[in-house]
Structure formats: structure tokens, C-alpha cells
Amino acid sequence: MALQPLTLAFHGAARTVTGSRHLMRFGERRWLFDCGLYQGHRDEADRINRAFAFAPGELDAVIISHAHLDHTGNLPTLSHEGFRGPIHLTSGTADLSRFMLQDSAFLMQKDVEHVNRVHGKKGHPRTPLYKMADVEDTLARFVTHDYHTPWQPFDGVNVQYHDAGHILGSAMATFEFTSEGRSLRVCMGGDLGRPGRPILRDPERPPGPDVLVLESTYGDRLHGNERDTNAALAEVMTRTIARGGRVIVPAFAVGRTQELVAVLHMLIDMGRVPDVPVFVDSPMARNATSVYKRHPECFDDDTRDLLAHGGGTPFGFHRLHYIESPEESRALNDFRDPCIIISASGMCEGGRVVHHLQHGLGDPKNTVLFVGFQGEGTLGRRLRDGAETVNVFGEPVRVRAEIASLDGFSAHADQKEMLDWVLALDPLPKRIFLVHGELPVQKVFAALLQEKTGVDVRIPERGEEFDLWTS
Ligand SMILES: [Zn+2]
Structure with a gap:
């Protein structure tokens, strides 16, 4: 028997931050x-998401890192195009993905209806991606699979999940x-979380891989420590x-919002933030x-202690109101007193936050606070970069509100956290592939990694x- 071929091809999140797809x-x-x-301008995104450079029906399986849509959101297209194999994931990821994928299909349907209505009979009517x-x-x-419990998807392949500490x-x-008597360990990193954050465990370190595929979203930046961030x-x-x-606060609904609520709870209790709704x-x-509440097995020790000793839950406190209906959401526009509104989507490209911006951007008393990454070409990025006027729902809106931004709430490790995580791998990998980052950032991080580790990046x-055997 000859050595079995072993290859890795990068079909997404290559020199960009979305659309992870590694064959x-x-x-x-x-x-x-x-x-x-892949998330970006509508037409381009649609084209990229529909096109697979391989036949989906010939895939034997999919293995998933976590529930964010830039890692799972194109699975239904794959099914639509003939994929019939198993999809492996943790149970936390499965539970989050159920409603996130349903929500994604719902939003696509709404978006297509909107575009077709605007364009009327001109041009081809659009259809949703799925x-x-x-x-x-x-x-x-x-x-579903538990952390630390190996499984064998195929002969000669052993897989084990470790906690990435990024989202539930x-x-x-x-x-x-x-x-043929040879073995090779490959770690597919997904998105790497951060040590010392509330709720979730710190990112674990798998036994030293020969090859590491690592994200690089914040490869050129430091987030600042927890005390400074709080x-x-x-x-603000x-x-x-x-x-x-x-x-x-435009915030990703999954992960960022829960963490922000936990920190606000603490700061209001300590009297460091005024007691407002x-x-x-x-x-x-x-x-x-x-x-999150159903998966305490994913929590860090502090959060488990808090729950066990009746210290309340970090996910809800008496000042916190979850808004249900679109009517209630619109009614917030008439709420006169100071308040904090946390709403999705995180990059302001859709979701209820857009109407809060339309209503709130023109008032210099207000603040729009960014707590997450703002991708190129998004409304969030334009606001964060200081645009004086932006288009919201197709109408120009003058920006008079304060625009503030805090990187410390990121669910992604920063440059130093990623470097420290790599340096503690034992032994160090022989090769590192950087994915999930914008190219200029990746170049900075690659040079640093190479200098500090001597690894081929x-x-x-x-x-x-x-070819992974020869890499
Ligand atoms: Zn993610």
C-alpha cells in the first residue's frame, strides 16, 4: 500500500474574514x-456562496468548528446542491445552529422579497440562496460530539475537539x-477565543500539532486588558x-451580547455605571x-460558582428587558429616558439595530458604541471610520451622535494572545497556515509569528x- 494522499485546500476565509470553507x-x-x-456586497456574496469549486454530492462529511454563520451559514446551500453526509459538531454548536440557520433562511427570504419589490418587473426576479x-x-x-472524546470519521483518521473559548x-x-506507519497531526483552529473573559472557559491547547490552521482577524492589534476595557x-x-x-450597541447576538450583559450587570451592581434600563x-x-443557559458544561469556574451559590445568573438581571415583537422594538424610539440598547446585527448590515441607528444617529446626546469587528464595506465600518453622513434604509442620515469603539469585548484573541497561544504549543508546529484575516493584517502577523517561532508561516x-505530508 502506498501512502494515502493528504491534502488541504482553502476555498474560503482565505485573505478575507468570512466564508470559511477548507477542503x-x-x-x-x-x-x-x-x-x-461569505458576507459582503449582495451580488458578489450571492455569487461566491452559490459556487462550490468541488461537487457537494461527492463530499463524505462536514466537520464544524462553531456556530457563527461565517463558519456554518452556507451548509444549507451544500445540502441543496446534493450533499448527503453527516455534519459533525459539538452539542452547543448544534443547539445554536438550529435557530441561527433557520433565522438565516428567514432573513434571506425577506431580503429577496424586498429586492424584488424594489426592482419590480425590471431584471430577473431573485431567489434566496436557500x-x-x-x-x-x-x-x-x-x-454531535463531546470535547476531548476522539472519534473516527474514516479509517486512519482520528478527530478530537478542544474548547476554543470563542463562543458557546x-x-x-x-x-x-x-x-503506512507515518502519522501527522493537523489542528484546524476555527476562531480562537481569549483567556480571562467572562462565562466561557479559556481556549485550550491541543497536543502539539504538526500543521496548524490559525485565524488572524486581529493579527495586528492588541485589545487592552480587562480592567481598561471595563x-x-x-x-462611555x-x-x-x-x-x-x-x-x-450593535452587537453579535451570539456570544458578544451575553458577555456584554454579564459585564454591564457587574458594573451597574458596583455603581460604576448609572442604573438605567x-x-x-x-x-x-x-x-x-x-x-447558553442549557450548556453549563461550557462555562468557566467563576460562572459555575455564581450559578451554584445563588449569585444570580449573568444572563439576566432586574434592569434587563428582552424585547420581543417588532412593535415593542419600534416603541423604544419613543422612550425618552437615558437607556442602553443592545441590538443585532453586529456590523449594522441588517436586523433591528438599523432602525435604532436611523432614529438615534442624528442626536448628539446619543452614542453608538462598537464592540466587535466591522468588516470592510459595512455600515458599521463606515460609521466607525467617521463618516459624516451615511445611508440608512436608502435615506441619507447625518451622524451627530458620538461614535465610540471598544476592541476589548472581541471574542477573537488579539495579536499577543494568539502568539502566546502558539508559543505554548508543545512541540511547536512545523507549518502554520493563516486564514480568516484581511491580507495586510495577515502579513504583519505572519512576520511576527515567523520571527518569534521560526515556524514556516x-x-x-x-x-x-x-500536500500536508510534505509540508
Ligand atoms: Zn466566530
Whole structure:
């Protein structure tokens, strides 16, 4: 028997931050690691998400790192295009993905209806990328795995999940391949979380991989420590409330919102932020919070202690209101007193936060506070970069509100946290592939990694394939 071929090809999140899709092949078997949505301008995104550079029906499996849509959101397209294999994931990821994928199909349908209405009879009517039936098809293929319990998807392949500490259920997967007396360990990192954050455990370190695929979102930046971040949060809240304004926080519904609520709870209890109403206006955030509550096995020791000793839950406190209906959401526009509104989507490209911005941007008493990454071309990025006027729902809006931004709430490790995580791997990998980052950032991080570790670091292009045995 000859050595089984072992290759890895990067079909998404290559020199960009969304659309993770990595094609792995061992012998006759081929599978995808993650199948995320590419997010960007509507037409371009649609084209990229519909096109697979391989036949979905020929894939034997998909293995998923975590529930964010840029890692799972294109699974229903894969099902629609003929994929019939199992989808492996942790149970936390499965529970989050159920409603996130349903919500994704729902939003796509709404978006298509809106665009077709605007364009009327001109041009081709659009169709959504996928429908609810494709989502149901996808959900039926889920096979869940616990952390630290190895499983064998195929002969000669052993896989084990470790906690990535990024969002609930997030995992990195370490593959062990054996063929003809040789073996190779490959760690697919997914998104790497941060040490010392509330709720979730710190990112774990798998036994030293030969090859590491690592994200690089914040490869050129430091987030600042927890104390500084909390102080900056308290300051921005306090000065906005003092001038009688509202703080609008566009936040990812899954992960960021839960963490922010936990920290606000603490700061208000300590008297560091005035006691004003906090509204979480995102049905998805509400669902995500209920999934978090069902998975205490993912919590760090502090959160477990808090729950065990009746210290309340970090996910809800008496000042917190979850907004249900669109009517309630709109009614917030008439709420006169200072308040804090946390709403999705995180990059302001849709969701209820858009109407809060339309209503709130023109008032200099208010603050829009960014707590997450703002991708190129998004409304969030334009606001954060200081645009004086932006288009909201197709109408120009003057920006008079304060624009503030805090990187410390990121669910992604910063430059130093990623470097420290790599340096503690034992032994160090022989090769590192950087994915999930914008190219200029990746170049900075690659140079630093190479200098500090001596490891061969590559930044693959989309579609580039590597033989892992020889790497
Ligand atoms: Zn993520």
C-alpha cells in the first residue's frame, strides 16, 4: 500500500474574514472543515456562496468548528446542491445552529422579497440562496460530539475537539492521520477565543500539532486588558447617560451580547455605571441566551460558582428587558429616558439595530458604541471610520451622535494572545497556515509569528491546495 494522499485546500476565509470553507482529503475520502457564508456586497456574496469549486454530492462529511454563520451559514446551500453526509459538531454548536440557520433562511427570504419589490418587473426576479427545507435537511444530518472524546470519521483518521473559548460550543479540531506507519497531526483552529473573559472557559491547547490552521482577524492589534476595557465601557456609558442620551450597541447576538450583559450587570451592581434600563433588542440574542443557559458544561469556574451559590445568573438581571415583537422594538424610539440598547446585527448590515441607528444617529446626546469587528464595506465600518453622513434604509442620515469603539469585548484573541497561544504549543508546529484575516493584517502577523517561532508561516490564496505530508 502506498501512502494515502493528504491534502488541504482553502476555498474560503482565505485573505478575507468570512466564508470559511477548507477542503480536506485523505485517500479516497474528502470532507469540508466549516462551510460558512461569505458576507459582503449582495451580488458578489450571492455569487461566491452559490459556487462550490468541488461537487457537494461527492463530499463524505462536514466537520464544524462553531456556530457563527461565517463558519456554518452556507451548509444549507451544500445540502441543496446534493450533499448527503453527516455534519459533525459539538452539542452547543448544534443547539445554536438550529435557530441561527433557520433565522438565516428567514432573513434571506425577506431580503429577496424586498429586492424584488424594489426592482419590480425590471431584471430577473431573485431567489434566496436557500430555503427553510434546505435548513431542515441540514439539521437532520447533525452528529454531535463531546470535547476531548476522539472519534473516527474514516479509517486512519482520528478527530478530537478542544474548547476554543470563542463562543458557546466553539471548538478546534485536531486530526490525527495514519498511513503506512507515518502519522501527522493537523489542528484546524476555527476562531480562537481569549483567556480571562467572562462565562466561557479559556481556549485550550491541543497536543502539539504538526500543521496548524490559525485565524488572524486581529493579527495586528492588541485589545487592552480587562480592567481598561471595563473602565472605558463605564466611562462611555456614564457620559452618555449624563447628557441624557441613549447608548446604542450593535452587537453579535451570539456570544458578544451575553458577555456584554454579564459585564454591564457587574458594573451597574458596583455603581460604576448609572442604573438605567438595558434593552436587548434581538430575538436571536434571546434564543442564544436560552441555549447558553442549557450548556453549563461550557462555562468557566467563576460562572459555575455564581450559578451554584445563588449569585444570580449573568444572563439576566432586574434592569434587563428582552424585547420581543417588532412593535415593542419600534416603541423604544419613543422612550425618552437615558437607556442602553443592545441590538443585532453586529456590523449594522441588517436586523433591528438599523432602525435604532436611523432614529438615534442624528442626536448628539446619543452614542453608538462598537464592540466587535466591522468588516470592510459595512455600515458599521463606515460609521466607525467617521463618516459624516451615511445611508440608512436608502435615506441619507447625518451622524451627530458620538461614535465610540471598544476592541476589548472581541471574542477573537488579539495579536499577543494568539502568539502566546502558539508559543505554548508543545512541540511547536512545523507549518502554520493563516486564514480568516484581511491580507495586510495577515502579513504583519505572519512576520511576527515567523520571527518569534521560526515556524514556516503561509497565507494561502483562495483555491490554493497543499500536500500536508510534505509540508
Ligand atoms: Zn466566530
